[in-house]
Amino acid sequence: MDSKLLKCFLHVLDAGGLTSASERLHLTQSALSRQLKQLESDLGVALFQRTGRGLIPTETGRQLERRARPLMAELERLAADIASDRQGVTGALALAVPPSVGVAAPANLIRRYRDLYPQVRLRVVSALSGAIQDGLLRGRLDLGLVHHPLTSAGLLHETLWRERLWLVAESAAGLDPETPVPLGEALAGPLVLTGSRHGLRVLVEGQAAGLGLALDVTVEVDSLRIMLETVALGLGRTLLPYRAIEAELASGRLCAAPVISPEVERVTVLAWPADRALSRAAEAMAELIRAELRHP
DNA sequence: GATGCATATTGGGACGCTCA
DNA sequence: TGAGCGTCCCAATATGCATC
Structure with missing residues (x-):
């Protein structure tokens, strides 16, 4: 092998x-077929x-895919690091950010990184926390911003910022930013939440369990925009940080109130795979994220 | 260390087979 | 019937080894 x-x-x-x-690899189909056959013959399966x-x-x-992806990613990082010794920071870097972070902060980060490290092939994707963790574990991503708590022990992380959760509802619900809502009351109605592998759902379920409440999740939506649209249509309420709903509140399509008793904070962390060393390109990005995005 | 030869490996093209 | 994969044959390239 x-x-x-x-x-x-x-x-x-x-x-x-x-x-x-074969088109991607610039080989003929027959040549690729033989490569595959050779691998199967080597492994005997x-x-x-x-x-x-x-x-x-x-x-x-x-099974081979799960083991091979991190290996190949590590080889690529190794090659990039060796090349970096001669040419500065080079190679490829895949970064994922959740949609709730917004677009301005990632765009500024990309611009700053491109200015500093123009030789790195940068790929930035938007995905929910569960998908980002999968991508990191499978070797498809190098770094990710993820909402805590993580669902995998195979990732290392460091805290970037904390945001208070707000109860979000359709505009007719009459929630007032000046009138906080107790957590027990916020969790009582029908909810629109992400699937169980994403950070928001894990956080909300943990809070509900602490209060001895059973959640009434009417719809699971693995998309921030569709989730907000679903809430605007009155199919349920949700809990999100202010930053994720700022535009919708300004447009009057949604209303929201901060959650109290207790206040609930969503923690956003920088995460990376525990079983692989960060490439120089990834280390440089991590440094930039700490400098640009981390705040108490 | 350089060179030449034999062998192995790899890739492309053509064609046949399978299946939806 | 067309898309997709496997197999065969041939050519190009890589590798190993003996010789100088």
Whole structure:
């Protein structure tokens, strides 16, 4: 098993078939087919089930994918670090931010990073906390801003900032920013929340458990924009930090009130995989995030 | 260390097979 | 019938080894 065969294997998984993967790798389909066959022969197991319409990964193939992605990412970082010794910070960096962070802060971060490290191929994606943690664990992401608590022990993290949660409802509900709502009351009605693998849901469920309340989650939405739209239509209320709802409050489509008794804070952390060393490009980004985004 | 030869590996093209 | 994969054959390239 060598890195070249693993790279082919992962490309076939990503592309969903030999033909499209061969185009990405600038090989012919037949050459890629043989690479795959060679890997399966080396390992003595079938990694794909062949059908007349493509390749379906076997359970062993999936198992190999889970182990191979971090390995390949580590190899790429190693190559980039060696190159960095000669050329400054280089290589590729994949950063993920949750949509609730907004667009201005990530855009400024990108501009600043590009100014400082123009040789790094930077990829920034927007995703919810659960998806970001998956991406970090699978080696598809290098760094991520994630809402605490994390659902995986395979990640390291450091706190960036804390935000108080607000109860958010359709505009007709009459919530007033000057009239805080007790947590027990905020959790009593029908709620629109993210799925159970995301930080917001874990946080709210933890608070409800502390009060001995059972949540009434009417809709699970893994998208901030759809969640806000769903709340605006009156299908339920939700809990979010002020920053995530600022624009909707200004437009009058939603109303909100801070939660008290107790106040609930959502903690945003910088997270990275525990089993891999950060590349120089990632270390540089982490430093920039600490300098630009961290606040007490 | 440089060179030449034999062998292995890799890739491209053509074609056949399978399946929706 | 067309899309996608496997196999065969040939050419190019890489590698190993002996010789000078």
